[in-house]
Amino acid sequence: MKNFSPKFYLTTLTLLLGLVLFSVYLFRSIYIQQQELINVEENRYNSYLLTTQLRRSSDELTRLVRTYVATGNPMFEKQFLEVLAIRNGEAPLPVHYDRVYWDFLAIEKSTPPYTLGEPASLLSLMESAGFTEDEFLLMEKAQENSDSLVYLEKIAMNAIKGKYLDENGEYSVTGIPDQRMAIDILHSNEYHNAKISIMEPINQFYETLDQRTKAQVDHAAKQLNFTLNIQIFIFTLTVIAILLLMISAKRYHKKMVLRLNQRVNERTDELNISNRDLKKALAEIKALKEKEKRIIFDATVRSAQHILNNLLNQMQYFKMVADETNAFDDEVNEIYKNTIEEGKELVIKLCSVEELTEENIIGSVYPKNGK
Structure with missing residues (x-):
C-alpha cells in the first residue's frame, strides 16, 4: 500500500458504492421481513382471540343459563339468546368483543361498554383469519358440540317456564315449572361431558395454532436474523472500505505535500x-x-x-x-x-x-x- 494508483481509488469507490446500494437493499428486506414477522404475530394473536371468543361464549352461555335458572330473571335469558345470535352472525358484533363485555350487563338497565359493529359469524372470522383446514375443522367441531350443549341448556330454561319437549322436539308440552330439574340438567355428568367435548377440540386447536404460528414466527425470525447478520457484515465491509479510502487519501495527501515542499525547496534554491x-x-x-x-x-x-x-x-x-x-x-x-x-x-x-x-x-x- 505504498502507492495508491487512480485504479485503486476507482476500485475502492466502486466497491463502496456497491456496498451502500446492497445495504439499502438489505434495509428494505429487513423492513419487509419485520412486517412479515409482525403480521405473523398479529395473525397468531388474532387467531388466539377468536379461539378464546368461542371458549368464552360457551362459558358465558353456561353462566347466563345457570343464573337464569337460579333467578328466573328474563334478562339473562335474553342475554343468552343474544350471545348465540352474535356468535352465529345473526346480531351485530360489539366492538372489542374480545374484552370484558357481558359482565358489565349483569345488572338491570346497564349500558353496553362498547358500540355495535357489523354482524359477523365466528366461523367467518376464523376463515378470514387464515386458519388451516385442520384448524378450521377443529373449530367447527367445537362449535357443533357447543350447539349440542345449547340443546340441554334450552331444556333447562324451558323447564323453569313449565315447558317441555314433545315427540317432535317442540316445547309444546306445558306443566309445572321445575327448577330442580333445570338445576340437575345444568350440573349433570351429561352436561359436563358436553362441556368437555367443546373444550377438547379448542385445546387441540390451541396446540395446533401454537405449533403453526411458532413455526412461522421462527422462520420469519430466522430470515430476519440472517438478513441482519448480512447487514452487519456489509456494514463492517463498508467501514473498512471507508477507512481504506481515508488512510489512502491521507497518505496520498501527505505524499503530495512532500512533493510540493520538495519542489518549493528546489525552486527556492534555484531562485x-x-x-x-x-x-x-x-x-x-x-x-x-x-x-x-x-x-x-x-x-x-x-x-x-x-x-x-x-x-x-x-x-x-x-x-x-x-x-x-x-x-x-x-x-x-x-x-x-x-x-x-x-x-x-x-x-x-x-x-x-x-x-x-x-x-x-x-x-x-x-x-x-x-x-
Missing part, C-alpha cells in the same frame, strides 16, 4: 542561485559602469584641463597686458569676462558628468595648483 548570480552580475555591471564613468571622467578632465590651461594662459596674457598698459579697455575687459564665464560653464558641465563639487573638479584639474 537563490539566480539571485546570487544576478547580484554578481549587477555588481559587475556596476563596476564596469563605474570604470566606464571613470574613464569618461578622466578623459573629460584631461580635456577640461587643456581648455582651462588655455583659458588660464589667456587670462594671464590679458593680465600681463593690463599690467603693462595699467588699464583695461572695454574690449579687453569683455574678453576677460567671457573667459571667466567659459571657465565656470566648463566646471558646471564637469559637475553634471560626475557627482563632484566644484572644488573637487578644480582639484582634479589642478591637483597641485588650485589658483
Whole structure:
C-alpha cells in the first residue's frame, strides 16, 4: 500500500458504492421481513382471540343459563339468546368483543361498554383469519358440540317456564315449572361431558395454532436474523472500505505535500542561485559602469584641463597686458569676462558628468595648483 494508483481509488469507490446500494437493499428486506414477522404475530394473536371468543361464549352461555335458572330473571335469558345470535352472525358484533363485555350487563338497565359493529359469524372470522383446514375443522367441531350443549341448556330454561319437549322436539308440552330439574340438567355428568367435548377440540386447536404460528414466527425470525447478520457484515465491509479510502487519501495527501515542499525547496534554491548570480552580475555591471564613468571622467578632465590651461594662459596674457598698459579697455575687459564665464560653464558641465563639487573638479584639474 505504498502507492495508491487512480485504479485503486476507482476500485475502492466502486466497491463502496456497491456496498451502500446492497445495504439499502438489505434495509428494505429487513423492513419487509419485520412486517412479515409482525403480521405473523398479529395473525397468531388474532387467531388466539377468536379461539378464546368461542371458549368464552360457551362459558358465558353456561353462566347466563345457570343464573337464569337460579333467578328466573328474563334478562339473562335474553342475554343468552343474544350471545348465540352474535356468535352465529345473526346480531351485530360489539366492538372489542374480545374484552370484558357481558359482565358489565349483569345488572338491570346497564349500558353496553362498547358500540355495535357489523354482524359477523365466528366461523367467518376464523376463515378470514387464515386458519388451516385442520384448524378450521377443529373449530367447527367445537362449535357443533357447543350447539349440542345449547340443546340441554334450552331444556333447562324451558323447564323453569313449565315447558317441555314433545315427540317432535317442540316445547309444546306445558306443566309445572321445575327448577330442580333445570338445576340437575345444568350440573349433570351429561352436561359436563358436553362441556368437555367443546373444550377438547379448542385445546387441540390451541396446540395446533401454537405449533403453526411458532413455526412461522421462527422462520420469519430466522430470515430476519440472517438478513441482519448480512447487514452487519456489509456494514463492517463498508467501514473498512471507508477507512481504506481515508488512510489512502491521507497518505496520498501527505505524499503530495512532500512533493510540493520538495519542489518549493528546489525552486527556492534555484531562485537563490539566480539571485546570487544576478547580484554578481549587477555588481559587475556596476563596476564596469563605474570604470566606464571613470574613464569618461578622466578623459573629460584631461580635456577640461587643456581648455582651462588655455583659458588660464589667456587670462594671464590679458593680465600681463593690463599690467603693462595699467588699464583695461572695454574690449579687453569683455574678453576677460567671457573667459571667466567659459571657465565656470566648463566646471558646471564637469559637475553634471560626475557627482563632484566644484572644488573637487578644480582639484582634479589642478591637483597641485588650485589658483
